[in-house]
Amino acid sequence: MPTPITGTAAGVPFTALPPDGGGPAPLIVTWHMLDAPRSDAAFAAAVPMTGVPAWRVHLGMPLCGARMVDGSMAAGLELMRKDVLMSFLYPIVRQATEEFPAALASIRAQLPVGDGPIGVLGGSLGGAVALEVLAEHDVAVFAGAVVNAAIRLRTVVDLFPDDYPYDAESEKAADSLDFVAKADAIAGRAPLLVVSGELDHPGFRADAARLVEAVGERSELLPIPGLAHPLADEPGIEPAPQLPAAREVDAVLTAWYRRHLAVAD
Template sequence: MGERQTEIVSGVAAGVPFTALPPAVPAGGPAPLVLTWHMIDAPRTDAAFAAALPLAGVPAWRVHLGMPLCGARMADGSMDAVVARAIEDAVLSYAAPFVRQAVDELPAALADLRERLPVDDGPIGVVGGSLGGAVALRVLAERRIPVAAAAVVNAAVRARSLVALIEGLTEQPYRWTDEAAQAAADLDFVARSGDIAGGPAQPPLLLVSGEQDYPTFRADTAELAAALRGRYRRPDDVRLITVPDLAHPLAEPPGVEPAPQLPQATAVDAEITAWFRHHLVSSGRTDHTEESVSDGTT
């Protein structure tokens, strides 16, 4: 286990760029770990997301991971390659491979981070914004990594809603194929609510929806909340909140470099911080998991 860090740590974990923030107060031992995935909208890099949602009140290491082709992995120092992929094929060149790569990279990156940072080996917290929210939801659905608590902000809950949004921006209809339809179904987390809720442990999930977010995203998030509350043994472990005046992004464009926290992002930060202080730290992650496992109802 490495020495306790006192400053922001930037680096690469198993090929994934990251920005890590240590607990404000030393934990007196290995601290919990929260991993995040940023938006493709602003803030669109791990460093910018760390500035928008530092979660400083959570007594845990918050490690903000870079999405594919973003931040240190940008092609030619710009987001043009990401835009080109979205225009080329919103599902098969953009949403599906980005989410799949981010999820597939997680086990090795997590193992590397645990070797380098003074964090414990218990279930982690996960946070995602927009397409990064789809990553967090897929981590929950696949259950390869034990998760103690989760939060998503303006998440891309359904790939088809993301496609419709891109269609509106490009004024070009998407050409659906059987392959694209299957990939989109895999990224429909309302339909996959049974996968999220189907394990013995049902991680508490906070769904944050901006009052001014895209209407389809807001509707999808509300449907996901209802579906999960109907499946969770403790429905209150799924909470949907609306943040006034919050549009889709959490930072001013272009959102590549760290910037001062916007008031709306401050409100989101406070809600997620309270959620993790209760569900990741105060309640005891091991106790919560064991309690879920011991409940034989489904």
């Protein structure tokens, strides 16, 4: 893996991996999981995509990595216990999405990535951010991909014990991050690869199939045998050796972005 470049972009920590030679090249922006790998540096190590002739800039999610409170996940876990949807999941996705335009402008000022179309990639809850960028932002995108993605926020909430006490506000929040419902908006934006581990949560796998069906011909569903939800071993905060399952995901992402960069050129 090339030597990572670390920094901040409009207050958002990032780990950037340069293309061969480190010169001007297109840009792929990623958002990591909240499961392992749960930091920008760890996600960069899990899916470095070294064969893609592009800058891969991995953004840190709120409350994770360099943005953990007092260096631990304890504050995030307390918010999860308080209200998993309205204090934890929804605010994280909203903040990551809202800070993206300024972060992108800062990345473009710091790195030789130009102002052309970008790639977007998200894993798990980071997948919700990538899909929201596709559905709601007007930045030009040459290709998108998600891995074991949080495609419907209600499905994520259903993973937690006890029935969630939805009210009008939380119903609206959950519905705003239902990307099967936003499939028409996504379909017109860019080709989309949906990577789904065959050992991922059943609800996530069902949502992946529904999203691809709803988006239509510009999307592809790629099941990965033997892949559970995480892409790295715990604790998943620091960079770690690439697991075999992550290596397979890395290979399919590399092929996907190389293919669509060639078309973009």
